[in-house]
Amino acid sequence: MRILKTQRWAVLLLAVLVFARTAYASDQHGVSADVIAAYPTPNVTQLAVNPDLIADRLYQRVLGAVAIHDAPEGNVVRTLDAGFNYLTTWQPEGDWTQVNAGEWVRTEHLRPVRPSRFAGVLLGNPMPYPMAWVLVNVVPSRTPGAEPTQGDSPISRYTKVNLYDAVEVDGWHWYQIGVNQWIEQRVIAQVLPVERPEGVNTEKWVSVDLYEQVVIAYEETIPVFATLVSSGLAQWPTNEGLFNVYVRYARTRMAGAFGQPDFYYLEEVPWTMYFDGDIGLHGTYWHDGFGYRHSHGCVNLSIQDAHWLYNWSANARVSDQPNSLGMAVYVYSSGQYR
Numbered sequence: 301m302r303i304l305k306t307q308r309w310a311v312l313l314l315a316v317l318v319f320a321r322t323a324y325a326s327d328q329h330g331v332s333a334d335v336i337a338a339y340p341t342p343n344v345t346q347l348a349v350n351p352d353l354i355a356d357r358l359y360q361r362v363l364g365a366v367a368i369h370d371a372p373e374g375n376v377v378r379t380l381d382a383g384f385n386y387l388t389t390w391q392p393e394g395d396w397t398q399v400n401a402g403e404w405v406r407t408e409h410l411r412p413v414r415p416s417r418f419a420g421v422l423l424g425n426p427m428p429y430p431m432a433w434v435l436v437n438v439v440p441s442r443t444p445g446a447e448p449t450q451g452d453s454p455i456s457r458y459t460k461v462n463l464y465d466a467v468e469v470d471g472w473h474w475y476q477i478g479v480n481q482w483i484e485q486r487v488i489a490q491v492l493p494v495e496r497p498e499g500v501n502t503e504k505w506v507s508v509d510l511y512e513q514v515v516i517a518y519e520e521t522i523p524v525f526a527t528l529v530s531s532g533l534a535q536w537p538t539n540e541g542l543f544n545v546y547v548r549y550a551r552t553r554m555a556g557a558f559g560q561p562d563f564y565y566l567e568e569v570p571w572t573m574y575f576d577g578d579i580g581l582h583g584t585y586w587h588d589g590f591g592y593r594h595s596h597g598c599v600n601l602s603i604q605d606a607h608w609l610y611n612w613s614a615n616a617r618v619s620d621q622p623n624s625l626g627m628a629v630y631v632y633s634s635g636q637y638r
Contacts, residue, residue, distance in 0.1 A: 329443070329476070330464060330482075333479045339429060339462060341462065342427065342462055344421035344423055344425065344431060344460065344526075345425070346421055347419040347525075347527075347604060347605070347608060348419070354415050358389050358391065359388055359412070359415060360412050360413065361412075361586070362380060362387060362409060363408075363411060364382045364409065365380065365382040366406070366409045367405075368380060368403050368404070369405070372395070374404065382563075383564050384562070384566075384586075385563075385564065385565040386413070386565070386566050386585070386586050387399045387567050389405075399567075415584075415585040416588035416590065416602045417602075417604070418528065418590055419605055420515075420526055420602075421525070424524055428462075430462070430463045430490055430491065430492070431461065431463070431490070431491050432460075432461055432463055432477075432489055433460055433488065434455050434487060435457060435487050435488060437455070440478065440483050441483070443480075445469035445470065455477075461488070462477065463488075464476040473485040489514055490514070491514055492509060492514070493516055493523040494630070494634075495521070496520070496521050497630050501544070501618045501621075501625075502617065503520055504612065504613050505627050506613075506629055506630070508531065508581075510531050510538060511636070512634055512635075513528060513529055513530065513531060513590070513593065514526060514529065515581070515599065515601070515609075517609060517613075525609070525612070528590035528591040529581075529590060529601050530584070530590055530592055531594075531599050532593060532598070533593050536595065536596040537597065538631060539576055539579065539597075539631065540631045541576070541631055542629070543575040543576045543628070543629045543630075543631070544575060544628055544629065545580075545613070545625070545627050546575065546626065547573075548573050548574075550571065550572075551569065551570055551572075553565075553568070553569070554566045554572075554582075557596075569584075570582065570607070571603070571606035571607050573609075573627075579598050581599045581609065581629070582599070582600065582601065583603040584603070590602060613626065
């Protein structure tokens with residue numbers, strides 16, 4: 301689950317709220333209903349989801365340790381230890397499922413998984429207010445810090461919202477997202493563009509905000525795309541710093557922690573871009589928990605988002621580098637977990 305956090309006040313949010321304050325009633329927090337009606341949703345373009353891209357393989361979770369045979373009822377050619385293991389397979393044929401050429405596993409040891417259909421947003425339009433994604437199904441409160449009112453409608457996870465105003469209550473920021481609708485900072489992830497850091501050496505580059513769990517893609521200084529991600533857990537952190545993609549794979553196998561309780565084996569991880577040793581940006585078919593830390597250090601994206609980023613950055617190169625380094629990746633934290 302997302303660790304409790306303290307929001308660093310963003311300059312962007314403060315700037316846009318100067319305008320909004322002119323619409324307040326003097327004894328109330330928040331912008332007026334007229335302002336919200338004028339800007340009801342974030343001024344972004346939702347990235348279209350391609351079902352064929354997401355479902356072009358049958359991804360399956362492996363239950364426990366398994367023996368892999370050369371044919372149904374055939375000889376054991378290798379084994380796979382118990383762990384966090386996923387295979388891409390053919391359709392089951394009764395008691396057996398083919399997992400690779402000449403490799404079969406008993407169907408009872410596999411469980412199909414459904415990859416996330418979440419996708420990010422295209423930016424570039426003027427945004428009167430900062431946007432955020434809601435990370436859990438939540439019923440907004442009618443005033444900052446209050447308990448939700450019974451009978452009010454919930455807002456679904458991954459809903460995009462404008463942040464019209466902010467008020468601090470007991471050390472946490474509460475954001476206005478609608479008329480008489482306030483939610484606390486721990487249930488949202490904000491899109492907070494950053495200035496182009498010194499040392500970024502490619503026209504196309506990305507920022508990875510470990511605090512908000514948001515990736516933003518830029519062309520020079522202009523943010524053009526944003527999405528939720530899942531970076532490394534506390535015990536396997538994603539390193540902060542400035543990097544370059546050094547190798548790319550449309551599909552690749554990932555495995556690690558052999559012989560340890562956290563052993564993992566993942567076949568055909570899609571749209572992978574390594575930038576810091578064995579840490580990379582890549583598509584993820586095994587979970588739908590974007591907006592929360594989840595990985596062994598890599599930056600997990602949905603398959604749709606990883607595909608977009610992989611294609612968009614294909615020609616991002618450092619022209620004066622003999623090894624043709626790829627796009628710059630700036631990893632940082634906009635706040636501090638607590």
